[in-house]
Amino acid sequence: MVYENPDGVMIGLEVHVQLNKANTKMFCSCTSDYTDSEANTCLCAGCLALPGTTPVLNEKSVDYAIRIGLALNAEIENETDFFMKSYFYPDLGNGYQVTQFDRPIVKNGSVVIEGEDGELKVRITRAHMEDDPGKMAHFGTIEKSTGSIIDFNRSGMPLVEIVTAPDMRSAKEARRFLDKLRSILEYLDVFDGTREGAMKADANISVNVFNGKRIEGTRVEVKNISSHKAVEKAINYEIMRQKDYLRKNKQLVQETRHYDEDRNVTISLRVKETADDYRYFPDFDLVPMIVGDRVEGIRAQMPELPDAKRERFVSQYGISDAHAKSLVTERAFADLFESVAAKVDQKSAASWVADVVKGELNYRDLPITAIKGDDIVTVIEMVTKKEISEESGVTVIRTLLDDGGKPADIVKAKGLAMVADDFIATAAKEAIAESPDAVADYKAGTEKALNFIVGKVMQKAKGKADARLAREMVLKELEKM
Incomplete structure (x- = not known):
């Protein structure tokens, strides 16, 4: 179903949640707490994809994925399996990423947020399990880097990727969704959001209305944005860029872009791949999982969300x-x-x-x-x-x-103790005597004049008086006049 958006902007998010409270990595016994470790010290032969290594699935990560699915009001797939998603990147030791393809563990959920025009239900199309690649650091900007280094400590960390439908219409709604999702995840206690790389987002943006007419929008993906504030900025920039292209009659292409936080711009990385480009194959080292018998037990232990x-x-x-x-x-x-x-x-x-x-x-x-x-x-x-x-x-x-x-x-x-009542009474008399114009205005029916006199009492008490009592005493004195 195409989401009709009268404002002409369609935004979907792919949120990568690192299950860093699962104790170990996805397919080996290396620790998931590598934050304060030196580069390339929290790894093993499996993390580096050395020949002869075979994966052993972290059971807790499966339970965490189910817990996330239940919290997203989603369906949990009874039988699910892992695939090899093939693409080349230096920090991907295998030359492929272990992920899920046509049978994700979670599908058809939703999260309710505050939208631009009231309550908005953002549909969750799927959430699937996968492992994290290593981390690359560039010398200089990504465009003009003179070299790069790789830290494989992160390689193999368990992830759940949560994919939304393009139901958001503004960068502000996207940020609200991420805030709500993070809150849910913290309640579930499946990740520590303060750790580096704990939650990243890819934003898919297209503009589908130009000069008041609906057009066939071109979806652009902005990858690996590390903070909610940066997501909002990146989306706003990309909307502006696409509209500028349309005004100038320039051709938009489906592509993957990088958000440069320092310059607040997006940069083209590559033409967007399709599923066929990734050459998905079943991972023959990992047998299909039957998880249906675990769901009710996990549901019974769910916290109040x-x-x-x-x-x-x-x-x-x-x-x-x-x-x-x-x-x-x-x-x-x-x-x-x-x-x-x-x-x-x-x-x-x-x-x-x-x-x-x-x-x-x-x-x-x-x-x-x-x-x-x-x-x-x-x-x-x-x-x-x-x-x-x-x-x-x-x-x-x-x-x-x-x-x-x-x-x-x-x-x-x-010296913050409240002043005595007799002090307030005296201050009320003094404030009235010092404010003849305000007294006259009050007598003439100007209610704000009373607030002025009470304010003078509070000034005399240096904020150490009860405002309601000060008001009562001022009124009492005014009634005598």
């Missing part, structure tokens, strides 16, 4: 959907929220964790482990008891992240 957790947070805790959506994007934040919500008001917990803590951590590029749940609880309790203002509570959170310490000590050292 982001969408289900989001719905539960709204119904169980009575928090807003916006807060629930923010909290479930990362499993660690969802867990932090629930630990805090067990001890304080649940809506307050959602607001502080989603709005304040998450924002401050992101601003500083710090992990969630940089703050303790008990410290957040203490800050919320101090605000609730009116020992400190909300503004001071934010100051305490920031100080905890920047300098460490304990909330009570920070409040004392910075």
Whole structure:
């Protein structure tokens, strides 16, 4: 089925997920944790495809692939097998990649994201297992490299390639899909997204409307993009490039391109291959797999996934959907929220964790482990008891992240304790006396004038007053006039 897109852009993604929590590589016992190792030290004869070596399939990688398929609301193929995908590349020791062809382990799934015009269901056509090639590093840019080196530590790492239908219409939707997919994968605990090469994407882009008329678009693939931000930039550039070609009546060709992050351009690598070019042959060293009897056992052990957790947070805790959506994007934040919500008001917990803590951590590029749940609880309790203002509570959170310490000590050292009620009463009288024009405007029905007077009270209290109490005292004084 052709996906009709009135905006004229069709985008599909091929996402390569490295199952680096499978402990070993796909077909040998070499470790999957090679990140901090010297080049070409985490390998064996099988990684190098030396003559006489035979593969032994990593069972855990199969279970992880099934787990991913279930999370993608997909069908799991009962019987599946491996093929040899033949092409030459220096970092591919075999001269072929072990992959799946016409019977992928996962097919016909979907992921729901927030689209440009509301909810969008992105179809997953297939997800198949394969092994990763080695890693090439070039001296200089890929266009003008004076030489290259190869590190085979990555060779043989287990991958699942997730292929979408061309259901996305913008670079922003593509990035949202990747964000959602990464969140799902982290909940499944099948990979560590912080490791190099853990998640890469190929983007397929075509423009199918020009000058208001539908045309036969030319699909261009941009390969091996390493970050979600780079995917968004690469797609935007490629859309612009293709539209520019159409305006100039230049011929677009189906090809594979490379995204140069430094220059924010795509570069032609080769004319796009077809399936026939890869000369797929069954891998006779690997027998077909029967996996149907494993599915129900894995399904029973599936964790609560982001969408289900989001719905539960709204119904169980009575928090807003916006807060629930923010909290479930990362499993660690969802867990932090629930630990805090067990001890304080649940809506307050959602607001502080989603709005304040998450924002401050992101601003500083710090992990969630940089703050303790008990410290957040203490800050919320101090605000609730009116020992400190909300503004001071934010100051305490920031100080905890920047300098460490304990909330009570920070409040004392910075003089953040709430001012007494009689101070606020005096400040209210002074603010009214200093603002005759605002008082007149308020008496004339201008509600914003009241906010001006309350703001002056807060200035006098240096942010250490309860804003609602300040408002009440200002109104009380105004009623006397």
